[in-house]
Amino acid sequence: MKLEDILEATNVAEELDEQLLNEIAYDCIDNYEVDRASRSKWEEKNKEWIKLATQVKEDKTFPWPNSANVKYPMLTTAALQFSSRAYPALVQGNNPVKVDLVGFDPEGKKADQAARISKHLSYQLLHQMEEWEEDMDKTMMVLPIIGTSFKKTYFCPRRGRNVSEYVSPQDLVINYYAKSVETANRKTQILTYYPNEMIEQMRSGFFRDVEIGTGDGVIDPDIVSETTGLDEPMDEYSAHTVLECHTLLDLDEDGYMEPYIVHVHKDTEQVLRIYPRYAAEDVTMNDDGDVAKINSMEYFTGYVFIPNPESDIYGLGFGTLLGPLNETANTLINQLLDAGTLANTQGGFLGRGFKVKGGHFSFKPGEWKVTQSTGDDLRKNVFPLPVREPSGTLFQLLGMIVDAGQTLSSTKDVMMGESPGQNQPATTTMAVLEQGLKVFTSIHKRIYRAMKKELKKLFKLNALYMNDEEYFRILDYQPVRDIMQQKKQLEQMVMQAQQQGQQIDPQMIQQAEQQIMAMQQNTGQVYRNDYVENMQTADIAPAGDPNMVTQAQKLVKAEALMQTLQLGTVNREEVTYRILEAQEQANIPALMNVPPPQPDPEVQLKMQEFQWKQQYEQEKLRLEEQRVTSEAVKDESQGIYQRVKAESQMRQDNLAELKMELEMVRDSVKQITEAQMERNNATKKVKRNAEGKLEIQQGEG
Numbered sequence: 140m141k142l143e144d145i146l147e148a149t150n151v152a153e154e155l156d157e158q159l160l161n162e163i164a165y166d167c168i169d170n171y172e173v174d175r176a177s178r179s180k181w182e183e184k185n186k187e188w189i190k191l192a193t194q195v196k197e198d199k200t201f202p203w204p205n206s207a208n209v210k211y212p213m214l215t216t217a218a219l220q221f222s223s224r225a226y227p228a229l230v231q232g233n234n235p236v237k238v239d240l241v242g243f244d245p246e247g248k249k250a251d252q253a254a255r256i257s258k259h260l261s262y263q264l265l266h267q268m269e270e271w272e273e274d275m276d277k278t279m280m281v282l283p284i285i286g287t288s289f290k291k292t293y294f295c296p297r298r299g300r301n302v303s304e305y306v307s308p309q310d311l312v313i314n315y316y317a318k319s320v321e322t323a324n325r326k327t328q329i330l331t332y333y334p335n336e337m338i339e340q341m342r343s344g345f346f347r348d349v350e351i352g353t354g355d356g357v358i359d360p361d362i363v364s365e366t367t368g369l370d371e372p373m374d375e376y377s378a379h380t381v382l383e384c385h386t387l388l389d390l391d392e393d394g395y396m397e398p399y400i401v402h403v404h405k406d407t408e409q410v411l412r413i414y415p416r417y418a419a420e421d422v423t424m425n426d427d428g429d430v431a432k433i434n435s436m437e438y439f440t441g442y443v444f445i446p447n448p449e450s451d452i453y454g455l456g457f458g459t460l461l462g463p464l465n466e467t468a469n470t471l472i473n474q475l476l477d478a479g480t481l482a483n484t485q486g487g488f489l490g491r492g493f494k495v496k497g498g499h500f501s502f503k504p505g506e507w508k509v510t511q512s513t514g515d516d517l518r519k520n521v522f523p524l525p526v527r528e529p530s531g532t533l534f535q536l537l538g539m540i541v542d543a544g545q546t547l548s549s550t551k552d553v554m555m556g557e558s559p560g561q562n563q564p565a566t567t568t569m570a571v572l573e574q575g576l577k578v579f580t581s582i583h584k585r586i587y588r589a590m591k592k593e594l595k596k597l598f599k600l601n602a603l604y605m606n607d608e609e610y611f612r613i614l615d616y617q618p619v620r621d622i623m624q625q626k627k628q629l630e631q632m633v634m635q636a637q638q639q640g641q642q643i644d645p646q647m648i649q650q651a652e653q654q655i656m657a658m659q660q661n662t663g664q665v666y667r668n669d670y671v672e673n674m675q676t677a678d679i680a681p682a683g684d685p686n687m688v689t690q691a692q693k694l695v696k697a698e699a700l701m702q703t704l705q706l707g708t709v710n711r712e713e714v715t716y717r718i719l720e721a722q723e724q725a726n727i728p729a730l731m732n733v734p735p736p737q738p739d740p741e742v743q744l745k746m747q748e749f750q751w752k753q754q755y756e757q758e759k760l761r762l763e764e765q766r767v768t769s770e771a772v773k774d775e776s777q778g779i780y781q782r783v784k785a786e787s788q789m790r791q792d793n794l795a796e797l798k799m800e801l802e803m804v805r806d807s808v809k810q811i812t813e814a815q816m817e818r819n820n821a822t823k824k825v826k827r828n829a830e831g832k833l834e835i836q837q838g839e840g
Contacts, residue, residue, distance in 0.1 A: 178315040188458025207476035274305035286456025320441040346411040398435035490520030602670035
């Protein structure tokens with residue numbers, strides 16, 4: 140087959156001949172057996188750890204039938220303590236995912252994208268993927284016992300959504316010496332399907348329609364009987380075992396093996412389904428047109444408790460570390476109990492001189508039995524076994540073993556919530572808690588890294604398969620709110636028209652709906668690009684603190700922030716939010732929405748009285764200021780009046796002087812005028828006399 144045909148096929152197995160399918164099935168089952176054999180010792184130990192952690196009751200025949208077989212809950216306590224700390228630390232609040240987008244962000248575009256992605260991923264984990272939180276809880280319980288746990292993350296076409304589910308380490312077979320989950324050439328998950336489920340898978344086209352019989356069982360019967368004490372029910376509805384093999388095949392015969400997923404029915408050794416574990420964009424071609432590399436789509440994420448020097452896949456858990464100590468503690472406890480049983484029940488030899496009917500003797504408190512023997516004969520013919528009381532040395536050894544187990548698992552008294560004493564300072568207790576959490580913190584960081592890988596897989600699946608409408612509906616941003624508002628207005632308009640009996644053009648409504656739908660699709664597509672654009676650069680991580688901060692430590696930090704408030708250099712509202720968050724208060728935004736304070740009526744009356752007094756004093760002061768101002772204005776007015784009056788008097792005196800001067804000027808002018816007139820008259824007279832003489836002379840001439 141060509142690579143293009145393989146990528147387009149729904150089930151590649153439908154296109155292959157039976158001989159090739161038989162070869163593929165044989166290789167998958169053979170490789171599965173090889174990988175399982177490589178971890179056979181681990182599986183045997185794993186069963187012992189599970190029985191020890193689940194406190195499975197077992198009967199003993201040594202040193203006598205039904206002798207004491209108590210199991211000290213050392214491993215159980217350690218696993219519960221770790222789970223109770225790790226699970227709430229990883230899954231915090233309503234936003235368990237934080238997203239950071241790498242790169243320069245001057246306009247804040249990437250910050251908005253990160254907020255949208257964080258909100259959507261958190262919604263998927265807590266609400267859409269119903270199995271996720273429950274499976275994380277299960278993972279945190281199994282991981283400390285076995286040391287290894289797996290999560291399977293993929294897109295399920297039947298459910299139409301992403302799935303990230305817990306996979307038991309017993310059900311995922313990987314070669315014990317593989318380098319990592321991601322680079323292992325083979326990974327085989329053991330799946331079980333009941334007959335009706337197999338029919339559904341075949342009729343839907345997911346599996347090939349082949350003859351597979353009635354099934355071969357549910358799960359390993361040894362695990363059922365040893366862990367729960369119950370036998371597997373035998374009925375006509377036995378499940379089918381299907382091996383889901385994540386392997387490499389060269390179906391296009393180009394010499395390069397591509398990653399595929401092969402479903403094989405284990406009992407009949409028939410291939411049910413083959414489909415590629417990669418997409419077209421995952422294929423890198425060289426210059427000659429040949430496949431150079433394929434980035435396979437990984438489904439499984441491995442969680443490791445403590446790294447194992449022998450295996451990179453299967454880590455060390457408390458089962459490995461505490462198992463021998465727990466078994467030793469069990470042995471010591473049972474020896475002490477058996478010794479106490481022997482000491483309490485007694486037993487020994489009876490001589491022939493002891494005359495009484497044979498058989499078992501038991502005494503009740505205060506009971507005396509009659510015998511035919513004398514006291515001296517009883518003393519000589521009854522020989523108790525030399526049984527000693529339970530050994531104090533064994534009890535001390537038991538205490539040492541238990542203390543060593545608690546030290547190894549960091550489950551000391553103060554770490555389990557017990558009081559350290561009345562005289563120990565709080566700071567000392569906090570320091571002890573912090574040191575005690577160091578072991579858990581290192582483990583928690585490993586889980587944190589694994590969870591980042593799981594979230595990264597979800598991020599890639601969203602970029603490939605996410606529904607645009609779903610992303611649009613979940614987000615609460617302004618374009619989304621605008622479109623929803625237009626939808627609401629259109630619905631209200633149609634409803635009002637119907638109530639009023641008006642006719643609306645259906646074509647107009649259809650055009651409006653198409654316009655709103657187009658806006659919605661465009662907006663959803665734009666937001667969906669949040670995943671596509673940042674698939675290679677986004678940093679996705681759990682929102683939980685990898686340093687495993689305790690509630691007490693959070694409160695201490697919150698109190699330190701309270702003291703910092705006095706400096707006036709921090710945001711008061713942000714400090715309040717962090718304090719409430721440290722206290723794990725519910726609905727913090729509602730708590731921070733402080734309503735106006737309602738004062739006490741008596742206090743309010745006093746405040747009003749105080750305000751009235753202030754107003755009275757202020758009014759009194761204002762009137763006094765007005766009086767002083769009026770006096771000043773009056774004094775100033777009087778000064779101005781006196782000044783004006785003085786100036787007026789001076790002007791009157793000056794006016795009188797001017798009048799006198801004017802009269803003098805007038806007299807002078809009058810005198811000058813009169814003198815002028817006299818001169819004019821004299822001149823005229825002289826002129827007339829001269830003219831008369833001239834006429835006389837002319838006449839005489």
